[in-house]
Structure formats: C-alpha cells, structure tokens
Amino acid sequence: MVQPYKHEPFTDFTLEENRQAYLKALQTVEGYLGKDYDLVIGGEKISTQEKIVSYNPAKKEEVIGRVSKASKEHAEKAMQAAVEAFKTWKKTKAEVRADVLFKTATIIRRRKHEFSALLTKEAGKPWREADADTAEAIDFLEYYGRQMLLLKDGVSVQSRPNEFNRYHYIPLGVGIIISPWNFPLAIMAGTTVAAIVTGNTVLLKPASTTPIIAAKFVEVMEEAGLPKGVLNFVPGSGVEVGDYLVDHKDTRFISFTGSRDVGLRIFDRSSKISEGQIWLKRLIAEMGGKDTIVVDAEADLELAAQAIVASAFGFSGQKCSACSRVVVVESVYDQVLNRAVELTNQLTIGEPSEQGTFMGPVIDSHAFKKIMEYVDIGKGEGRLMTGGEGDDSKGYFIKPTIFADLAPKSRIMQEEIFGPVVGFTKAKDFDEAIDIANNTEYGLTGAVITSNRAHMEQAREDFHVGNLYFNRGCTGAIVGYQPFGGFNMSGTDSKAGGPDYLLLHLQAKTTSELY
Structure with a gap:
C-alpha cells in the first residue's frame, strides 16, 4: 500500500x-x-x-x-x-x-x-x-x-x-x-x-x-x-x-x-x-507569466490589498506566478490602490539573512538593469504611487514599486518584468475586468477577489490561466494540492x-x- x-x-x-x-x-x-x-x-x-x-x-x-x-x-x-x-x-x-x-x-x-x-x-x-x-x-x-x-x-x-x-x-x-x-x-x-x-x-x-x-x-x-x-x-x-x-x-x-x-x-x-x-x-x-489579480466590486478589499502586496513583492516579484498586474472594478479602484500602497510602504527591504526582512535583492546586475529600465517605462505610462528607486552599490536592491492608471495594453501591463513592479488598471465592470485579465500572451496564474458566486463561476470558465485562485493571492502553489503549470506562452501546462x-x-x- x-x-x-x-x-x-x-x-x-x-x-x-x-x-x-x-x-x-x-x-x-x-x-x-x-x-x-x-x-x-x-x-x-x-x-x-x-x-x-x-x-x-x-x-x-x-x-x-x-x-x-x-x-x-x-x-x-x-x-x-x-x-x-x-x-x-x-x-x-x-x-x-x-x-x-x-x-x-x-x-x-x-x-x-x-x-x-x-x-x-x-x-x-x-x-x-x-x-x-x-x-x-x-x-x-x-x-x-x-x-x-x-x-x-x-x-x-x-x-x-x-x-x-x-x-x-x-x-x-x-x-x-x-x-x-x-x-x-x-x-x-x-x-x-x-x-x-x-x-x-x-x-x-x-x-x-x-x-x-x-x-x-x-x-x-x-x-x-x-x-x-x-x-x-x-x-x-x-x-x-x-x-x-x-x-x-x-x-x-x-x-x-x-x-x-x-x-x-x-x-x-x-x-x-x-x-x-x-x-x-x-x-x-x-x-513564465504576466499574472493578474482581479478585484470585484463585491469583495473584501482588505483581503484584496493584502493578497496583491504579498503576491507582487514576495521574493522581489521574481516568481513566474507573481502578481504583476491588478485589474480593479472602478467603483472600488481607489480604495484598493491606496490600501495596497499603504501596505507596500510598511514592507521591510534589506539583507535577507536578517529575520525581519520581507524583501531582499533581485538576483544580479542584469536583472537590476532590466527592472530599472521598466521602472522608467512605467513613469511614462502611468502614475508612480510608491517605489521606483534602486540601489546597486552593495547588492541589487529595488524598492517595491506600484504604478497606477495604466492602459491595459501598456508595456508595464503586458511584458514580463520579473521584479518588484506591479501595475494597476481599472475596469468598468467585472466582464471588462476578465477581458483585460485575458489580454496577454501568457496564461499561468491569476486570482479573483469576490464574494459574488456567479462571478466566481464566470471566472472559472472564462479566466484562461492554468492556476486560478479565489480570494487569495496568485502565488504559493503547493505540491499535490495545486498542480502548477500554465497555458499559451506560459508553457506546456x-x-x-x-x-x-x-x-x-x-x-x-x-x-x-x-x-
């Protein structure tokens, strides 16, 4: 046996x-x-x-x-x-x-x-x-x-x-x-x-x-x-x-x-x-992926903000499952965005060997340069809410960065950055939010924060990713519990x-x- x-x-x-x-x-x-x-x-x-x-x-x-x-x-x-x-x-x-x-x-x-x-x-x-x-x-x-x-x-x-x-x-x-x-x-x-x-x-x-x-x-x-x-x-x-x-x-x-x-x-x-x-x-x-958290109007907004920050900035966003784009229904957009900024500003960034550190460096000079180039792109495409600074004097440290008011087809919302950068965009309703979530060439992970059962079932059918999570972040798949792999340019599922x-x-x- x-x-x-x-x-x-x-x-x-x-x-x-x-x-x-x-x-x-x-x-x-x-x-x-x-x-x-x-x-x-x-x-x-x-x-x-x-x-x-x-x-x-x-x-x-x-x-x-x-x-x-x-x-x-x-x-x-x-x-x-x-x-x-x-x-x-x-x-x-x-x-x-x-x-x-x-x-x-x-x-x-x-x-x-x-x-x-x-x-x-x-x-x-x-x-x-x-x-x-x-x-x-x-x-x-x-x-x-x-x-x-x-x-x-x-x-x-x-x-x-x-x-x-x-x-x-x-x-x-x-x-x-x-x-x-x-x-x-x-x-x-x-x-x-x-x-x-x-x-x-x-x-x-x-x-x-x-x-x-x-x-x-x-x-x-x-x-x-x-x-x-x-x-x-x-x-x-x-x-x-x-x-x-x-x-x-x-x-x-x-x-x-x-x-x-x-x-x-x-x-x-x-x-x-x-x-x-x-x-x-x-x-x-x-x-890899370009993973989206969708926040519905009918949602626990504190849970949404916590999930976004944890999924976007855990291990400096260097996960193929990391949340790098957030689509929020416009009626709750400002609340979710502002709370996510507050939580991000409370994160500890520094030496990873110290117990209290939430976020350490990015992996090397190549990653540092690439991510900082995307930060410059983001400054031209959206509104910088927090972060946007890097320091490679001793190690490769980049502050967790949030851009707001991005167009769904902007580079920050479309290209895999693989760093601590997340973009926010608003949708007029849940249908449009799912459409925006699906508008990348990737299909790895995604999350939907909602208390609306009909919207959950809609996302279960229409949100085209290999790993979809409800009312939690989009990272942290566990072996044997959430088999992991994605669609489209995210690989062979x-x-x-x-x-x-x-x-x-x-x-x-x-x-x-x-x-």
Missing part, C-alpha cells in the same frame, strides 16, 4: 528554537563559502580550469562558491554516461527508484535549515521564502516517489475471451534538465527527480547564477544511493552546452523552466531532427506536482497475448 502524501510544513520562526536553528545554519553555510565544486559525469568528479562563480546578490562581492564549467566535450562525455546508465536504470524496480527519492527527502529534511540558509545566501531569499523553497523540494521528492509507486503496474484495460491485454509505462531515455535560478532547489530538484524516478537518466544544467545549491543537491542524491551515471552535473553556457544538448541525437526529452524567449528557442531547436535521431523529442516547458506530471517522462506500451 502506498503511504499517503503529506505536505512538508513551513517553519514557525516565531519560536525561538527555530530562529536559533536558522541563525546556526547561516553560520554553517558561511563556513563553506568560496569552495570549488566539480562536474559529475558518470560518477566521476571532474575539475575544469574555467569556473562559474556564484555571488551573493545582497553582498555582490561575496563569493558563494565556484563550479567547474562544462564544455561541449564534457557534455558529450556526460551524454554517453547517461546513455550507458539508462540500460540498467530503466530496468531497476520502481520501488528502488522511489526509495532513492525518499532517502534524499530524509537527508534534506534533516539539513532543512542549512539548505534554506544557502538559498538565502545564493539566491537572496528571505527566511520564509527560503524555507518554502526547501519545503517544496521535499514535497516533490515525497510526492513523485509515491506517484511512481501508483504508476508502476500500469493501467487496467479490457481483454476479450482468450486474450490478455496489458497497458504499462516505460521510461523515455536521456533527459536534459535546464533549471531556473528563482527556485534553485525546489524546481531544480522537482524536475530532476521526476525524470529519474520514472527510470530516465539525466544531464542537469542549473542556472549559472545559482549553481551551488544544485551541486549540494547532487551530493545528497549520491549519498542517497543513486547509481553512477543516472544524474550527471554539467553546469555551463546555455549557448555552448545548452544548445549542444538540446540538439543532440541521443536527447529524448528536455525539461526546461525559464524565460519565454529561451523556451521558444529550445522549442524551435528541439523540433528539428538531428542526424541519427530516431524519435521526436519531448519538451516539458514552463516559461505540464502541471508540476500533479497526478499526471510523471506521465510526461514516460511512454505507454500495450502488450496483447492470445491464449
């Missing part, structure tokens, strides 16, 4: 013992800053002269660590190791593969605060955001392990007299995991182990801004007993290593989380057949943390025996 899945609880930092444990974990992480980490190819540790250096975005001179940088030659060696390992891993019992995930979850749970503290240092995540990232990684390990145990015997199909039919699933082959920096533990771990527990072997290319957390995760997977060659660690250039692996004839699938533009590039390249390739590559892609996600890494096989 498969044990029921239970969501990993978040840490209560109001308890002194938990606060002290996190402070101790920060000291532990500070004790190994600046270390070098090797490539892992077929179980072999390989050090290269060229390194990817990871910096603390809150203290941009502080080096978190250095990882060896893979070349095309390393990528090819890793591919051959994965091809070889697949021959035996695909035949390994599902129970054994799931046990590796459960053991990994146990190790990370034991070192939970250490992993979270590393997220605080490497990604600039405040305590609560880092704790949620680590909890989600544990959730993915526990959930996907259990899902594989449910899938291992296939699905029942009909048989006629003198005939026995079976329908079961087999793994695809070698997968390329290209993971993002904004959830550098949760999404990196989730996409990696979904591929592994289903019997595939993988090459993991983590984001170059957060490779140390990935290196630590690879160490834990090894400790949990994962055989050599199943997980190969190849951080490197997207143009050099990424393109090479996406194009490779032996690549069976690509699991990508990142920007729309990079996702489209991978979509295009993976659709082309390389010499010697005998399959159509499968793409699992999550590519792959529903991470959902009951059919593992099937994307499998192919169905029918066998029929005549008696």
Whole structure:
C-alpha cells in the first residue's frame, strides 16, 4: 500500500528554537563559502580550469562558491554516461527508484535549515521564502516517489475471451534538465527527480547564477544511493552546452523552466531532427507569466490589498506566478490602490539573512538593469504611487514599486518584468475586468477577489490561466494540492506536482497475448 502524501510544513520562526536553528545554519553555510565544486559525469568528479562563480546578490562581492564549467566535450562525455546508465536504470524496480527519492527527502529534511540558509545566501531569499523553497523540494521528492509507486503496474484495460491485454509505462531515455535560478532547489530538484524516478537518466544544467545549491543537491542524491551515471552535473553556457544538448541525437526529452524567449528557442531547436535521431523529442516547458489579480466590486478589499502586496513583492516579484498586474472594478479602484500602497510602504527591504526582512535583492546586475529600465517605462505610462528607486552599490536592491492608471495594453501591463513592479488598471465592470485579465500572451496564474458566486463561476470558465485562485493571492502553489503549470506562452501546462506530471517522462506500451 502506498503511504499517503503529506505536505512538508513551513517553519514557525516565531519560536525561538527555530530562529536559533536558522541563525546556526547561516553560520554553517558561511563556513563553506568560496569552495570549488566539480562536474559529475558518470560518477566521476571532474575539475575544469574555467569556473562559474556564484555571488551573493545582497553582498555582490561575496563569493558563494565556484563550479567547474562544462564544455561541449564534457557534455558529450556526460551524454554517453547517461546513455550507458539508462540500460540498467530503466530496468531497476520502481520501488528502488522511489526509495532513492525518499532517502534524499530524509537527508534534506534533516539539513532543512542549512539548505534554506544557502538559498538565502545564493539566491537572496528571505527566511520564509527560503524555507518554502526547501519545503517544496521535499514535497516533490515525497510526492513523485509515491506517484511512481501508483504508476508502476500500469493501467487496467479490457481483454476479450482468450486474450490478455496489458497497458504499462516505460521510461523515455536521456533527459536534459535546464533549471531556473528563482527556485534553485525546489524546481531544480522537482524536475530532476521526476525524470529519474520514472527510470530516465539525466544531464542537469542549473542556472549559472545559482549553481551551488544544485551541486549540494547532487551530493545528497549520491549519498542517497543513486547509481553512477543516472544524474550527471554539467553546469555551463546555455549557448555552448545548452544548445549542444538540446540538439543532440541521443536527447529524448528536455525539461526546461525559464524565460519565454529561451523556451521558444529550445522549442524551435528541439523540433528539428538531428542526424541519427530516431524519435521526436519531448519538451516539458514552463516559461513564465504576466499574472493578474482581479478585484470585484463585491469583495473584501482588505483581503484584496493584502493578497496583491504579498503576491507582487514576495521574493522581489521574481516568481513566474507573481502578481504583476491588478485589474480593479472602478467603483472600488481607489480604495484598493491606496490600501495596497499603504501596505507596500510598511514592507521591510534589506539583507535577507536578517529575520525581519520581507524583501531582499533581485538576483544580479542584469536583472537590476532590466527592472530599472521598466521602472522608467512605467513613469511614462502611468502614475508612480510608491517605489521606483534602486540601489546597486552593495547588492541589487529595488524598492517595491506600484504604478497606477495604466492602459491595459501598456508595456508595464503586458511584458514580463520579473521584479518588484506591479501595475494597476481599472475596469468598468467585472466582464471588462476578465477581458483585460485575458489580454496577454501568457496564461499561468491569476486570482479573483469576490464574494459574488456567479462571478466566481464566470471566472472559472472564462479566466484562461492554468492556476486560478479565489480570494487569495496568485502565488504559493503547493505540491499535490495545486498542480502548477500554465497555458499559451506560459508553457506546456505540464502541471508540476500533479497526478499526471510523471506521465510526461514516460511512454505507454500495450502488450496483447492470445491464449
């Protein structure tokens, strides 16, 4: 019998013992800053002269660590190791593969605060955001392990007299995991182990801004007993290593989380057949969003303002699910806008390693420059209500920013900024609000704040997003509770943390025996 899945609880930092444990974990992480980490190819540790250096975005001179940088030659060696390992891993019992995930979850749970503290240092995540990232990684390990145990015997199909039919699933082959920096533990771990527990072997290319957390995760997977060659660690250039692996004839699938533009590039390249390739590559892609909270005239306006601020500025708005646009029915527009500004002005912005910080830095100089350019655009398109200032002297800090009175088709309301910037626009009624909410090329998350049941049902049918929330914010999907993935340019609606996600890494096989 498969044990029921239970969501990993978040840490209560109001308890002194938990606060002290996190402070101790920060000291532990500070004790190994600046270390070098090797490539892992077929179980072999390989050090290269060229390194990817990871910096603390809150203290941009502080080096978190250095990882060896893979070349095309390393990528090819890793591919051959994965091809070889697949021959035996695909035949390994599902129970054994799931046990590796459960053991990994146990190790990370034991070192939970250490992993979270590393997220605080490497990604600039405040305590609560880092704790949620680590909890989600544990959730993915526990959930996907259990899902594989449910899938291992296939699905029942009909048989006629003198005939026995079976329908079961087999793994695809070698997968390329290209993971993002904004959830550098949760999404990196989730996409990696979904591929592994289903019997595939993988090459993991983590984001170059957060490779140390990935290196630590690879160490834990090894400790949990994962055989050599199943997980190969190849951080490197997207143009050099990424393109090479996406194009490779032996690549069976690509699991990508990142920007729309990079996702489209991978979509295009993976659709082309390389010499010697005998399959159509499968793409699992999550590519971002432009997420809207709609506030109805019949709504709890305090709840609306709280939801907007939490969804827009949690982790500095660097979530594909973040609220970056707010559409309010005009009769309550000023009330919601003014209260959201009040709440935003109460937020604490600063060093993420300090417990009271709500919002830390953005990830790097490139993000800082891009977001500040959007702030300048916003000043020309709407009314700046608060924020609009940045300081990159010590780290990459941008004040939470609200623009009001924007046109629905303005750039601030249409383009993914991926930072602490949110735009407000008004609608004459609820019908127009839903129309405006749908007028982007994305379709990831959305929220509707209303007490009108008819409007809820209207939004359930007509608001075209993969994850729709009522009377709460539009971030914070939990594995197994709110399967996550979106429509249109938000990706392939792959529903991470959902009951059919593992099937994307499998192919169905029918066998029929005549008696």
